[in-house]
Amino acid sequence: MSRFRQAVRGGEFLITAEVMPPKGADPAHMLNMAKCLKDRVHAVNVTDGSRAVMRMSSMAAAVILLQQGIEPICQFACRDRNQIALQADLMGVHALGIRNVLALTGDPVKAGDHPHAKSVFDLEGVRLLQAIAKLNRGVDWNDKPLTDGATDLFAGAAVDPQSKSWSGLQRRFEKKLEAGAQFFQSQLVCDFDQLDKFMTKIASQTDKPILAGIFLLKSAKNAEFINRNVPGVQIPQHIIDRLAAAHDPLREGVAIAAEQVQLARGLCHGVHMMAVRREDLIPEILDLAGIPTLTTSVAVV
Template sequence: MTSFRTAVEAGEFLITAEVAPPKGGDPIQMVKMAQLLKKRVHAINITDGSRAVLRMSPLAASVILLQQGIEPICQVACRDRNRIGLQADLMGAHALGIRNILALTGDPVKAGDHPDCKGVFDLESVRLLQAIDKMNRGLDWNEKPLTDGATDLFVGAAVDPQLASWSGLQSRFERKLQAGAQFFQSQLITDFDRLEKFMTQIAAGTNKPILAGIFLLKSAKNAEFINRCVPGVNIPQHIIDRLASATDPLEEGIAIAAEQVKLARQICQGVHMMAVKREDLIPQILDLAGIPPITN
């Protein structure tokens, strides 16, 4: 059993952090950032073509982290592979020692750096969760036996508590629960009242941890870029104004992120830290939020 899964089952306050694979064949920067997070997070979440931007395979990147003694959560998105390719990668992940999977539909190709390529989307996140559940029971998608052994994958899913449609949010969450999701990672959270409402009215009693997405905003310009380019994200104007008026916008962004971690700690079971290209600042954010190093 992985330390992340052990922490989930023990009911610990969970901390994960997102690290992007390299764009190229040299993983040294990714490894350096991940190593700085040892003893501060339960696992490193390796993205799968986030925003449909080309990066190294998350499967390969996750293996590299395992070789460094760092536990990964490997994202698997449906955008680029059909069900044969997805199942093949999941069997490969198990064989290589990767146990934590985050099942995603994937951002649309037009959002990324290859807007003319063809999206696959043979499955979407709920059916991918169903496929993983079958594989963990020793069956492929067509319910034929996996003759060389079942997988043992601990699978999570994404959730967006700030989704405009409350009924849509509830329906999607319940479908992912039924499909086998063991933990949930939220999109970037800025409305903590909405997160609390989600936790009390939808997620209550499910016994599955929700990790609130906390994003390090480096400047007002950075926040405006995210609003413009990241699907489904809306950073409120008061946060943008706070960053714009700050003497040191990066330090203000660190303070904002720490405040949000403190809020999340009162509401849900964990946080998922996102600090693109400045993952080295995550320990500082956690210290400021009063989150101690992980001892086990």
């Protein structure tokens, strides 16, 4: 059993972090960032064309991390592959030793660096979870037997506690639960009152863990860029003002992230850390938040 799955089942406070695959053939920077996280997080998410920006395959990048003893969570987006390719890749990552996957619908291509690419969306997040559950039962999407063995994938899903549609959030969350989601990682959280409401009103129906998304803001300009370009995210003006007034905005961003980890610790089951290209600062954020080093190193599956 993977270290992450053990931690979920053991009720530990869960810590995951996110790295981006390289935009090119050299994984050195990704590896250097991921190695900083090895004894601080239960698993490392590898993004799959996040914001529809072309990067190295999440599957290849996840295998590279696994070879270095870093347990990955391999993200799967439905934007670029049909149901045949998604199932083939899911069986493939299992054969390569990867057990943790995150099922995502995927960002629209118009948001990324290939806006004229064709979208697939043969499945979406909920149906991808259903497909994973079927593979785990030893059948394909069409309920035909897998003649060479079932998978054993530990599947999670995304959730946005700050969604403007409360009924839509609840309906989508319940569908993902029913489809087999074993854990949830949230989008960037800034409104912790809203997170508290989500945990009390919606997430209380399940024992599946919720990990709050914590994002390292590097400057006021960075926060304003996110507000303009990331749908559904609205970083409060008081945080932007705090970053703008800081003598060292990056250090202030680290302090803000640590405060948010402490807030999340009192509300949910874990945190999902995002610090684009500065993943090396995540251990410092966790230290400031009072999160200790893991007692057991992240295990190879």
